[in-house]
Amino acid sequence: xxxxxKIWRQPDAATAGAMHTYDVDDISSDMSFLEMLDVLNxxxxxxxxxxxxxxxxxxxxxxxxxxxxxxxxxxxxxxTTTCQLHMRSFTDGETITVEPxxxxxxxxxxxxxxxxxxxxxxxQSGGYxxxxxxxxxxxxxxxxxxxxxxxxFDVATxxxxxxxxxxxxxxxxxxxxxxxxTHLGELPQGQAERDTRVVSMTAQHDHEGFGGCTNIGExxxxxxxEIPLDVISQLNRDxxxxxxxxx
Amino acid sequence: MxxxxxxxxxxxxxxxxxxxxxxKGARASRSTIALKMMMAGSxxxxxxxxxxxxxxxxxxxxxxxxxxxxxxxxxxxGTPDLPxxxxxxxIRIVLIVSLVIHVWSAATLWRRAKRARTVKYQxxxxxxxxxxxxxxxxxxxxxxxxxxxxxxxxxxxxxxxxPDHQGANVTQDPYNxxxxxxxxxxxxxxxxxxxxxxxxxxxxGVWSASQTLGLTNSxxxxxxxxxxxxxxxVVIAGGFSLVPIFVxxxxxx
Numbered sequence: 001x002x003x004x005x006k007i008w009r010q011p012d013a014a015t016a017g018a019m020h021t022y023d024v025d026d027i028s029s030d031m032s033f034l035e036m037l038d039v040l041n042x043x044x045x046x047x048x049x050x051x052x053x054x055x056x057x058x059x060x061x062x063x064x065x066x067x068x069x070x071x072x073x074x075x076x077x078x079x080t081t082t083c084q085l086h087m088r089s090f091t092d093g094e095t096i097t098v099e100p101x102x103x104x105x106x107x108x109x110x111x112x113x114x115x116x117x118x119x120x121x122x123x124q125s126g127g128y129x130x131x132x133x134x135x136x137x138x139x140x141x142x143x144x145x146x147x148x149x150x151x152x153f154d155v156a157t158x159x160x161x162x163x164x165x166x167x168x169x170x171x172x173x174x175x176x177x178x179x180x181x182t183h184l185g186e187l188p189q190g191q192a193e194r195d196t197r198v199v200s201m202t203a204q205h206d207h208e209g210f211g212g213c214t215n216i217g218e219x220x221x222x223x224x225x226e227i228p229l230d231v232i233s234q235l236n237r238d239x240x241x242x243x244x245x246x247x
Numbered sequence: 248m249x250x251x252x253x254x255x256x257x258x259x260x261x262x263x264x265x266x267x268x269x270x271k272g273a274r275a276s277r278s279t280i281a282l283k284m285m286m287a288g289s290x291x292x293x294x295x296x297x298x299x300x301x302x303x304x305x306x307x308x309x310x311x312x313x314x315x316x317x318x319x320x321x322x323x324x325g326t327p328d329l330p331x332x333x334x335x336x337x338i339r340i341v342l343i344v345s346l347v348i349h350v351w352s353a354a355t356l357w358r359r360a361k362r363a364r365t366v367k368y369q370x371x372x373x374x375x376x377x378x379x380x381x382x383x384x385x386x387x388x389x390x391x392x393x394x395x396x397x398x399x400x401x402x403x404x405x406x407x408x409x410p411d412h413q414g415a416n417v418t419q420d421p422y423n424x425x426x427x428x429x430x431x432x433x434x435x436x437x438x439x440x441x442x443x444x445x446x447x448x449x450x451x452g453v454w455s456a457s458q459t460l461g462l463t464n465s466x467x468x469x470x471x472x473x474x475x476x477x478x479x480x481v482v483i484a485g486g487f488s489l490v491p492i493f494v495x496x497x498x499x500x
Contacts, residue, residue: 117295121269170356185383199273202279204273215284215455220375222374229469234461235280239278239281247274
């Protein structure tokens with residue numbers, strides 16, 4: 001495959017960036033999107049140019065490290081992570097625009113790499129349960145109804161990649177926060193801190209500069225793990241409950 | 248023991264991005280979600296109001312006397328326990344407070360959203376959002392401008408835009424005023440455009456308010472509420488459009 005790539009280049013956070021155009025040839029349709037960028041970087045290296053910086057880790061679609069805005073879609077045209085997006089999803093001769101996640105809460109570090117520390121701080125502010133460590137309790141010691149366990153598990157698949165924020169016109173992280181709130185709120189272990197968790201995580205979300213949710217659904221459509229929009233309703237409901245409890 | 252060293256950090260190539268602090272003493276009432284709930288709650292009050300208003304409008308199909316009697320009835324409602332026009336003023340105060348809350352929370356969230364992404368994408372596709380949802384803000388501004396015109400025309404100043412029908416017996420008689428006004432084609436067009444904006448606002452608004460109030464926690468309730476939004480849009484905007492259209496075509500005269 002022969003492709004024209006328009007890629008955002010930015011030397012560092014303090015310097016202004018711009019779109020640069022590159023041509024790549026002999027791209028196999030079996031390559032992943034990141035492997036295609038690896039090929040481009042080898043070419044740039046050979047020419048003595050600075051390779052394009054982008055995030056990746058597991059390349060199996062489970063770590064949440066990679067994430068690019070490809071032709072205006074977070075993680076590109078397929079419901080998966082950028083590492084699991086393959087070049088067969090594109091056509092020969094196509095021009096592909098590649099940009100970093102855009103949100104002021106996710107500042108660009110370099111080229112296509114953004115700082116998603118805001119998500120870490122949201123988790124730090126309440127996305128956990130406090131328990132004493134020690135021997136693991138018996139599996140049947142705390143019964144969990146099947147439908148609760150299923151929902152908790154479904155939303156626990158959120159890998160925190162940030163595609164929801166990237167796709168949201170308001171730059172809101174409500175789907176991410178909603179997934180965490182629902183995950184812990186469905187389980188018995190999550191009940192003790194349920195009120196304080198939603199209040200703290202929402203406050204941290206706002207403090208980081210993410211926008212408010214307008215329920216338009218771009219986030220759920222971009223989510224590689226298909227987290228449904230109803231986790232945002234759950235988030236709102238939990239916050240309403242916390243309000244009623246005087247938090 | 249493993250000594251893990253980040254190669255990038257060791258080379259000193261990663262620019263350190265300023266870390267923000269953790270929030271202390273978070274309050275639920277100070278959150279963006281609380282703002283959205285205020286917007287949703289005031290929006291539901293408006294839905295109740297437009298349904299009542301639409302019912303009143305449709306009385307025009309019963310003719311001049313019935314319509315004017317209903318309009319007078321709104322003012323004498325509850326008398327002598329309430330003063331003349333008392334009910335209307337109670338409704339007006341509730342609506343004015345709701346409007347201030349609705350517009351203020353919307354403007355605050357709009358500003359926030361703009362600040363949340365100051366660098367725009369070169370290419371951005373909309374994959375799932377409806378046109379209605381993307382029109383909420385400018386559609387809301389359209390409805391607000393229409394509301395100002397509508398109140399000036401029929402409530403505060405009471406003007407007839409029809410050159411053939413002027414004078415106190417037109418402007419001071421509710422039925423005569425609407426018939427004279429909607430015989431003017433461009434006025435009817437303005438109202439129909441405003442109703443289209445209202446329909447879009449309701450289409451997304453009903454669903455969005457339900458979601459914000461935490462009522463759509465399952466796929467079933469999500470689908471149901473989205474359909475409810477379409478129903479509200481068709482019934483309310485359609486119901487309001489009937490009188491202007493039927494005046495223009497001469498059925499109501």
